[in-house]
Amino acid sequence: MNKYSVKQLLTHEGAGQNVHIKGWIRTKRGNKFVNFLALNDGSCLKSIQVVADNERFSEDLMRKVNTGTAVEVKGTLVASQGKGQSVEIQAQDILILGEADAEEYPLQKKKHTMEFLREIAHLRPRTNTFGAIFRIRHTLAFAIHEYFNQKGFFYLHTPIITGSDAEGAGQMFRVTTLDAKNPPLNSEGAVDYNQDFFGKSTNLTVSGQLEGELGAMGLGLVYTFGPTFRAENSNTSRHLAEFWMIEPEMAFHDLKDNMDLAEDFIKYLIKKALERCPDDIQFLNDTYDNALLERLQSVLSNDFVRITYSEAIDILLSSSAYKKGKFEYNVKWGIDLQSEHERYLVEKHFQKPVILSDYPKDIKAFYMRQNNDGKTVAAMDVLFPQIGEIIGGSQREERYENLATRIKEMNIPEHELWWYMDTRKYGTCPHAGFGLGFERLVLFVSGMGNIRDVIPFPRTPQNAEF
């Protein structure tokens, strides 16, 4: 007797044979004579139907086989007599591995709201929706490594704990082993981090970029893919305190190469998700968002629009939305674009992904390469419909003097970045890279509305359950 997954059985592997399978019951239907069990093992969206003739199984056993029960089934894989499935298992043996009390088990064979499922995140992998999302999430993660490996990038593991306070991407979580109630103090009365575990103040990383650049300056092409932590009090459907980020960094590449990579990369990932998770995406399309498939296809079949920040400002200024005063925030050169402005460009004006480049230097980070106009830097943001900014990146400032000046202007603690500056001192070269928010990608590909529903156990302000 061979052991199979549901996925294998549904493609008729083992037809006519005795088969052996384990999984969880999704629903039970039936009458006095026969019961039909939908058995799912997570290998795919679909369940397989197990037919249990009541003369073969005790009433007591069948009463315990409820939604949520883990069972082991031995039987014969046969063509189905009913409609709705091509094959089914005629059961010979059913063994209960783990009961699920029908009166207490929170998941029912009905639709639940996303909010309710978030409260029972420990059980939601057992639903169709979250099974689909997490299979898609896996497929995208795997395709990311696959893509970079094919392109000659090396996977670089940058540190999770950082001693640098200068990553400049947001509020950080402190990492310490000091006694919170009674920390050692220095002569100035401040907490003495010299006595802490690392002998200095440390935090969880907000970006692997700076270390990624160090790797790229020897390995040429590298990428990071790891967890990132931001202690910002952000309460939105697009932010997490702990999320995963992909950050490629390329030596001897400029801003245009960076845009080319970003576009090719995202399209590759979407294409692989469509190829490898067709049932899951179709399910999400049919259940939650019937424009999902269309939107994914449209990204694949259109070139991303590439315009500069200054061109974007001109478009906004001449838009009827602006003239009618529909924007809440004013538009003029030098402002940081607001969500409403980005959405206008992507969803109304162009109706496809947009790459904006060459932003004013005053609204961007210190490490971005200064353009010849003295006003802008070689930055780029990739803006997507529905979710806004999915990628932020730039060509890096490789000229020592320019970088040093900028660091001073922006009051960044220069002494903490001596190692970063060294790469500009020794064998510096043009290089570029970007950061892609992994959950935002999953959000786009799954069509979900809230980022808390595309990560197994979301961490947000006031919530670190599970």
Added chain:
RNA sequence: UCCUUCUUAGCUCAGCCGGUUAGAGCACCUGACUGUUAAUCAGGGGGUCCUUGGUUCAAGUCCAAGAGAGGGAGCCA
């Protein structure tokens, strides 16, 4: 952090201008039915109306504070 909406059965929700014993669908339990597709049909059990305080003859309903959640904004990926 700001704006806004919501919180009634296990889940999803109704509950009018404040009025007597708080309802429905699904789920659960019991029964019926020879192949069901979220099976169907009949019956049954199930309530801290988010918490605290207030107004009132009377509060699920009105007021205040608090807690939790959703949506939008800011910050960003």
